[in-house]
Amino acid sequence: MDIEVLILAQLIKGSKHGYEIKKNIIFVMGNDKIVNNNSLYPKLKLFEKRGWVIKKTEMQERRPKRYVYSITAEGEERFHICLNEFSLETIRIDNEWSIRLAYYELLDLEARRRLLDYRETYMKEKLEHLQQLSLVIGNGEDLDYSEELYFYTRNMVLREIELIHELSHKLDSLDKD
Known part of the structure; x- marks a missing residue:
């Protein structure tokens, strides 16, 4: 951090x-x-x-x-x-993402775009991993991962992707002005 x-x-x-x-x-x-x-x-x-x-x-x-x-x-x-x-690797770390988000308005516009792109890439990878995990849950195999945690994590990832899209749309509006 x-x-x-x-x-x-x-x-x-x-x-x-x-x-x-x-x-x-x-x-x-x-x-x-x-x-x-x-x-x-x-x-x-x-x-x-x-x-x-x-x-x-x-x-x-x-x-x-x-x-x-x-x-x-x-x-x-x-x-x-x-x-x-x-970097993309930095933004995979939740604290680093949170720091940039906490001071988002102080980032330059190019850095904001890069931040959102990097985090969206990571969140999509995480979502893909969760989708693979859901296949295991669906088969009822022995899990070290509860169904409740799966759904909680999935909802958090989807919400973060929504936030990224909201911020991206705001950036697009700034670019048009």
């Missing part, structure tokens, strides 16, 4: 202290395993070294000082590069 995109995306929206960055990433991704202090602070230190972020000390009354991070122009450029660079 590309934690760089997640961290820099938080700073695109304004300066934040580390805990706020972490809390917002967990909220956006819906997963508290995505980022922790051992992954966040070394990245922020690296970003500072590379000139992507600036760290300022903020004094607090009766509390320890804290550091507030702001993104630089170089950091914004890096964010857009990270967000727009991906």
